[in-house]
Amino acid sequence: MEKIQVIDDEASRLTLPKVPPRQEAGQQAATAKVQKELIGTAENRLWLMHENNLLQVLMDNLPDFIYFKDVHSRFTRINKAHARHLGLQQPEAAIGKSDADFFPMRLARQKLVDEQCLLATGKPILGLIEKSDTAGETKWLSSTKVPIYAADGKISGLVGISRDITAAKEAEMERQAMEAQLRQAQKLESIGQLAAGIAHEINTPTQYVGDNTRFVKDSFPAIMQVLKSHEDLLAAVKNQAVTPELIARSEVLIKESDLEYLYVQIPTALGETLEGVERVSKIVRAMKEFSHPGGKGKSLADLNKAIESTATVARNEWKYVADLKLELEPELPLVPCFLGEFNQCVLNLIVNAAHAIGDVVKKNPGTKGLITVQTRRDGDHVEVRVTDTGTGIPESVRPKIFEPFFTTKDVGQGTGQGLTVVYANVVKKHGGTVTFETELGRGTTFILRLPLHPPPPAKGGEG
Amino acid sequence: MKTLLFVDDDPKVLQGLQRQLRTMRNEWNMNFVEGGPQALAFMARQPVDVIVTDMMMPGMDGSQLLSEVSRRHPQTVRIVLSGQAEREAVLRLVGPAHQYLSKPCEADELRNAIIRTFSLCDLLGNEHLKNLTARIKSLPTLPSAQTRLTGELQKDAPSLERISEIVARDIGLTAKIMQLVNSAFFGLPRQISDPQEAVAYLGLTTVRALALSAEIFSQFDPRLCQLFSLDILERHSWATGLLARRMAHLERQNNQMMDQCFLAGLLHDVGQLVLATGLHEEYSQVILQARQKKQPVCQVEQELFGASHADVGAYLLGLWGLPNVIVEAVAWHHQPSRSVAAQFSQVMAVHVADVLIHERQQVYTEAPPPGLAMAYLEKTGLAGRIETWRAASLENDEVY
């Protein structure tokens, strides 16, 4: 919905000279009558001609649409520009008609409702953004409509002026589409990058789960043989028929089957297999949580859990250069947010941290950095801090990091969209803030603050 | 006993491998370490026949480790066992690794790859030649092939067909592309022998990345081994490949066989390229002696090195994981009777095509190979086809 500002003060009221009460006859007749009464004296006539002239010049030369309507929202006068918009040759052709004669039903009804409200209450409509479809074209209008008061103080109609803002509106929509596209593209890109990392994270445990299971399977026949021979032995003992051959056979089987090794290895192999399966399912679970579809609206989210999944999903991005420590406040309240977008932000910050640490590690091979992610409640806000022990951000770079496509990284490493998206998500979508503290050679902390009670989304904005 | 070294930053992977390969413990000496530096330390103490390493590891990654290994211990066969899924990653390994296997990898697949390389090691007796061959990251190409390839790749819409043709006319490029496309990394359901199919599988992006990497394009320096001409070898190889394929066609073999005959024909003398680039003067010496004494080159090679270009070529292609039939055809192209095949085979096609092309090709400076293995041809009952094949070799003059 569009933003409607309502101003009503006596001074801004438009009042026409004394007009007799409206009669039941047709509007045209009424208008003629008004005119006749007004054109009383010569003096008046001159003055009126002059005023009318001025009005006419104004109306015919303004590119804005100007129209007068009666209490039934029927046109009583329109200017040339408006006639063109309505597809009329002459302005006079509109007189007595209403919006329903020109616009699609829904639109006409909407206008009628707005105007009837105005006529009833006297509250003007200021700068209403309207979509205006006629047969030929779609326009976006910024309309202002005010009531006209007759001398008796009753509202006798309205005058409206609408400005064509189609060009500006289209530019705005294009910008929004581009921003959404950017966000989407960045999301896809990081999902692509993540997918490769996740595949690696899954392939590794799968390797040893397979190896271990096959090992147990291959060992089992030997174990079974030993057990069988002991069954035989046991039976022989019961029957007191033990022979040296039976004993020898069991001994040989035990020796051949590598039992000592199997005693130790089978339980560990099974333990590691279970652990591997758990690792895979943890990744898969985290993936599911990370790729939260992020529905239309905000939902109350457990940010700690979201951070844990995001860190798991991104593990391949950081684990070779850094350890990751989570210091999450256990009592953190749920935060109203778009979870998908929030995950994206945390991911971008973790990846940036890993890159900054990677640069340090490259210079000092064999070392590892640390990424710390903290959450805490701070009054009406929840704070998320992502700290790294990376390079820090040089002073000359600091003012530019949130700019779209600003990057200091090589092609293929970064496209410069990460922080732009963080900013857009946190500030624009959540009404939060993004700040950072950095020190060259020591590291950087990015701080996201999300409001626990964001003001309800402003009525209006985009359609 | 052969010595193996497994490297992985995840101890659980190592333990899994250890358990799974335990049945081999009486034949292989298997060792397991958790990182690149440990691996290098181990190898400094003890020679290793085959190293199998993970790719992504903190500190020193697999490609760094293998580069270092190829420098310090060139004779060691280098295999990557990685769970990485990006194509770019494998491109970084094109130089330092001989073969790539993907995690998760069936135990049999790993075992077979290792057994295969061990049997290759036995194929080539000369340790020095082994080192020389194992150290090779890429084969030199003719500058003209390089120019044509980069030219085509820079076009707005490069043609896969033209690129395949450029690749197929170049021994070194073809061998490299075949190494890549047949690696387990690409996980193709069957082995590929047709350069055009290989290029199509790899896709333009990968081929471009390959073409731009300096690892692939080493240029041949003709001054180093003056009597050797890469240009002539390329033409001889191309003609041999075409004729071998034509023969397969005449013998009504299927497409796969035709592709394999072509590839084996194209690569049959790749060992000469290895020797000429690796041994320069000694190889000039071989060529000189062959010409003066009118001996077959392979005979002189055998005399001076204890191995021929056929052995060296087969060893290289085997290390690079090319299909076995190709490796065999290259190994025995001068002695087809060593093959067990009792009918038309890739070995026979390459052998016959090689001799027939030599008959035709006056300009070639190599003394002719030993003649046709008539006894083997008789045995397989194909001796009567020789004239048909010779006629085919005369059909197409353009290629010589």
Ligand SMILES: Nc1ncnc2c1ncn2[C@@H]1O[C@H](COP(=O)(O)OP(=O)(O)OP(=O)(O)O)[C@@H](O)[C@H]1O
């Ligand atoms: N934690 C950090 N430490 C040091 N520098 C950083 C850090 N985070 C961001 N920067 C700097 O800010 C720049 C912009 O970051 P941003 O995340 O927007 O883009 P990018 O990381 O370069 O590329 P992308 O995120 O799109 O892959 C980076 O190129 C880097 O120079």
Ligand SMILES: [Fe+2]
């Ligand atoms: Fe030869």
Ligand SMILES: [Fe+2]
């Ligand atoms: Fe030859």
Ligand SMILES: [Mg+2]
């Ligand atoms: Mg970034």
